[in-house]
Amino acid sequence: MLLCLVLSLAGVYTLKAQCPASTPLVMNSVTTTESRCQASGTATVSASGGSTPYTYSIIAGPTLSAPQSSNILQSLAPGTYTVQVTDNCNTSVTSSFTVTGTYAVPSVAISTQMPSCPSSSDGSITINITNGRAPLAFSLVSPSPVTAGPQTGNVFTGLPVGTYTCQVTDSCGNFQTRTVVLTSASAVNFYNANFWYISCDSFAYAVTLNVASSFKPPYTLTLPLPGGQVLTHVLTNPTVVGAGYIMDTFYFRYHHINGDNEVLTITAADGCGSSNTTAYFMENLNMRPTPTLATTCGTQYTYTFDYDYDNALQPSTLHCGTITYTLVSPSGTVLASQLNNSTFSGYPPGTGYQVIRQDCCERDTLLFDWDTVPAFTITNAFVYKYATCKEGTSAVELEFYPTNRTGDIVFASGPPTMTLADGTTQTLTYPDTIHNILLGTLVYVNYFTVGTYKLYVNTACGETDSVTVTVDSSDLRHSTFSAPLIKGCAGANKIMLNAASNTVLNAAHQYGHITVNTSYDTYFANSPFTDSIVNVPSGTTWYASFHYLNPFQPIVYPNDMATWGCDAINDTIVVPSYTQPEFNASAAVAICGATRQVALLPDSSTGVTPYEFQIVSGPTTTALQTSPVFSGISAGTYTFQMVDACDNSFSRSITIDTLTAPTVVATGSTCVGSDMTLTLPASPFYSYSWQLPDGSTSTSNTLALHPVTASDIGTYTISVTSAIGGCTNITTEWFSLNSCLPLLETLLGFSGEWNQDNINLYWQTTDELNLSYYIVERSTDGYTYTPVQRVTAGDGLLNNYTATDTHVPEGTVYYRLQMVKFNGQVDYSGIISFSKAQTQSYNVHPTLVTGDVPVTVTCPRTINNTFIRVIGVDGKVWLTGSIPAGSTAGSIDVSSLAKGMYFVVLINDGRTVAAKILKQ
Incomplete structure (x- = not known):
């Protein structure tokens, strides 16, 4: 064993x-x-x-x-x-x-033909597409009034008025959705109406319609007469004159009795059924007593009875050419008789006067009293916040009788100061006199603050009256306005307009003027006020203003208040550009047994929330879901799709296996002394643990090195924990941070310059051991680099290289050297940058310094100073200097430095560039 x-x-x-x-x-x-x-x-x-x-x-x-x-x-x-x-x-x-590949998501442009009438179904929508990949499918989807498709044709016809949702889907499964509104311009608008006398009991009533924006014949006009008769005209093919007007005249007979108040109404309807009305009031034919003062300081009235229709060079339009007016005293004596003049004066006050009007058709009589003129007085004094156009102030309405005197308004006393909405404090002085005011029926005095005022009114006729007015905090005007943006789909953002004020008395007056760029202009007459601007294009800027208005006249001001002007509330709305929805190229993965929990990482700055997600191809597919998490997924390659609230989609194939750490994004410069931020995606499924080169740790998804120090250079260990649906996985990756200051020992300098539309790059090396080749890399954002040219390394003791970029992009361009050894090891140089406006590059020479020769630095001309630092390999700053603004060159004395290697760092207009020098 x-x-x-x-x-x-x-x-x-x-x-x-x-x-x-x-x-x-x-x-x-x-x-x-x-x-x-x-x-x-x-x-x-x-x-x-x-x-x-x-x-x-x-x-x-x-x-x-x-x-x-x-x-x-x-x-x-x-x-x-x-x-x-x-x-x-x-x-x-x-x-x-x-x-290779030129795919881009479909780009949509929609053209429309509006329905001819609000009830017609003859509108059309054409969906024009660029990009995408054929074949394309076009649809009108719910909640459109009419749904259709999917179809291969891009034109939809036979459509009524309404809001349509248009959608196109390409063969890659990506779709775009747009909303379009079909409207009808049908409307009837009266431009003018005139009424006049023809002969006894015969009149003409003429109207003019404005059809410039909507000509929809035939037009039917009706005029019901008080006796029950209805006159009807049908204009089948009316003549359009001027800037879009049609005219029609009714001739009719009717006997009007003096004192009656009949209303004659004309109704006009167009061929689509839209209608409108206009009216004439027959009381204009009646006599009515209208008193005025005989003289400015007079004590007797003058009376006019046909005030608007005689006393002119032309005869009345409502009677025959000759009208006789007779004034009869209360006792029955004829006092005066006159032609085409209904004004009488010079008679004593009394009751029971009568005036007789005789024209060529009939005789009318009106009884009236000749009133006595009272003594001058301030009849009313109201605190009237409705008549001010400054925030936090009020006005006072003064009423007088008799009217039309001239005189002065004197502020005898009041509060010492007034604080305005912008925080400024105005000192008020007393007495203060407003001179030579026409004291009509009333006058509005601005501006008042909280406090008690004593006012005197002295007329030019030697009359005086006074009043005491107290203004409370509830009497001050307070108005609000906001214009928040509701982010929407491409070309379908919405700007809300919200206004409110405690000064709105009724809808007949305008208390504010709301404008947004040149596309929106309305008046504020109701509170609260809510409106919106829809279909706001993305990537635009809008300027919304609420201008305070005072709808009441006449207005007078004490002190210098007339120069204060009205207040305004302004708002700037920046509408961000709509970007297609997108999710990260990697996914969060947590392995549970034989299957995986997978979470997509959507970029919340793209598209419009809420999002939906699905798997459209792979070992398994799913329906759309609101969660980015997919459970029970086996290893394999899947095509995931993300759909935003605009019904625009993004799809990407991701290979799902084990947990892979996401890419670290580095923002800023890795140069010692500069600011650098390292960022990992923020996600509810990820947690991070960083171990820094100095042994310290961090658990944030961002790591800010402000500034980068020598101790920050080195290897970072990143532990990523993925927790999805109760499953947890951990992986560890390493990230190396190399300072842009310590160039490779073989690289003495890297610089460049413009040569017409090209950029020439230069670098110098020594002791190239095991170095195979260089790759010149270019970037337009300073982070993502692409190869431009490959240069084979030499083998001499001192080598000079050059490369030329003949296809320089617009804007700022960044370059670096990738240095590849025979064993495959890769190192990078520092970064240099150029722009079209930059005719002078950064350069440091000599890089091999002997004796007391100073180091010369050249740089682009800028509006700010260029700062120079000489730093040792240990990060210590040995020397500092500067190049004045407007200059392009300077030098720094390095004779005091000991022999060794140093870095010359230039900081200019936010750029940091470094070059290595060797002091012998």
């Missing part, structure tokens, strides 16, 4: 990998397939040599993958990748490959 155990152990020992392997690890080929849908490409890697088994991983590209045993890399989006093969001796080789 003991002999068998020894032999078994010996057998295990003889199977252990022999390192280094007898033949080097070689990557023979990478064969790819096109990504025809979202992230559906594959790469099959062929490797030989080294020591088996191999692991395969993607270390650079649009998506990264953890090491796996299969040589088939799946779920790849179009782009350039770097694959790494590692053998059992931990020897690695890398190679770049490209996955």
Whole structure:
């Protein structure tokens, strides 16, 4: 028995990998397939040599993958990748490959033909599609008034008015949904109406309709007369004149009795059945006594009886051309008789006067009393918050009789100060006089605060009256306004408009003016007020304002309050761009026995919640569900689909096996002294434990190194715990943080410069031991890099290299060197950056310093100073200096430094660039 155990152990020992392997690890080929849908490409890697088994991983590209045993890399989006093969001796080789593909989710543009009438079914919707992958299926889905499809045609006809949900699905299973509204412009609007006399008991009533936005003949107009007769006109093919008007006139006979108040109403209906009305009041034909003061300071009234229809150069439009008015005293004596003038003055007060109107048709008589003018007085003084347009203030309404005097309003006393809504305090002085005010029926005085005021009114006629007014806190105006955004689908966001005020007296007055850009303009007359702007495009900015209004006139102000102006509440609404829903390329996995609990990790910044999820292909499929968790899943490759509240979808294939740690995202610079943040996905299914190079630990999903210190450089151990549905798994990964300051000992400098539209890159090395080649890598965001050019390493003591990028993208571009040794080990240089506006690159020279030669630094011209630090390999700052704003070069004296290696660090406009120098 003991002999068998020894032999078994010996057998295990003889199977252990022999390192280094007898033949080097070689990557023979990478064969790819096109990504025809979202992230559906594959790469099959062929490797030989080294020591088996191999692991395969993607270390650079649009998506990264953890090491796996299969040589088939799946779920790849179009782009350039770097694959790494590692053998059992931990020897690695890398190679770049490209996955082709031009797939993008369907992009939807909808055109419509509106129904001709609100009750018609002759509208249409055309769904125009770019991108996606054919064949496409088009549908009108619930809750549309009409549902149809799926169909191959993109046009839907025979549609009534309503809100439609349009959906298109491509052959990749991705679908897009949009909402469109079909409306009818049918409406009848009266533009004008005129009524006039023709002859005795004969009149004309003319109307004008505005049909500029909705011409829907035939038009039917009806006019019921008080006697029961109904006049009807049908305009089958009316003439449209001017900017879209049609006109019609009714001629009719009717005997009006003075004192009656009949109403004549015309109703107009268009060919779609929409209608509207306008009315004329026959009381305009009646006489009525209208008194006015004979003079400004007069004590006697003047009376007019046909006030609006005579006393003009033209005869009345409501009577024949000659009208005789006769004034008769209370005793029956004829006092005056005059043509086309119904105004009488100069007679004493009394009761029982009469005026007789005689035109060519009939004779009318009106009895009235000639009143006495009372002494001037302030008849009423109301605290009236409805007549102020400043927050936290009030107004006072003063009423007078008799009216139309001129005079002064004097503030004799009141509170000493007034605090406005913006926090400023105004000092109030007394007495304060508002001069030369027309004292009509009433006047509104602004602005008042809490306190008691004494006011005097002195007329130009020598009359005086006074009043005491007390303003309470409940008398002050308070208005609110907000414009929150409700994030919606593409082009279907909503801006809510909410306003309220304690100043709303009735809907006949406007207390605020609400505007949003140029697309929304309305007045605030009811409180609370709620409205919305729908179908707001994504990626736009809106400016909403609530302008306080005072709907009452006339207004007068004491002190300098007339210059204060009205208040306004402003809000800026930034509508984020709609982004298609998306979930992470990895999934949370917890193994329970033979099956797995799998949780997708949706990006909550994409799409519109709530989301739904399903498995559309793989060893098993599921229906849509609200949870991202799938239970009882066996190992295999699945295509998962995510659908947002807009009914837009995203799908991706994920290979489910064991728990794989998600990718660490590094934001910022790894340079010592800079800020760096390391982030793992926040998820309810994950918990993390970091062990830092200095031995400390952290359990957050983010690790902030502010700033990066020498002790932060090294290897981080990350333990990931996945807990899903009662199952828990733990995996551990390692992440290496290499400072951008300690360049490889062989790299003396890395710089570049613009050359017209190209960028020339330069680097200098020494003692290149076991170095195989360089790869120049480029990035447009500073995080994801793609290969640009490969340069074979030399073998001299001092080597100079150059590379040219002839396809420089727009915006800021970042470069770094990937340095690959013969054993597959990969190291990276520091990062340098350029932009189109940058004509001067960062550069440090000489990098090999002898004697007392200073180090010269060049940089782009900026509006801020460029700071220079000389740092030792231990992180200690030895020297500091600066280049003034506007300059592009400077130098720093390094003669005091001891022999050795140092790093020159430049910090300019948020960029940090480092170069290595050797002091001899």
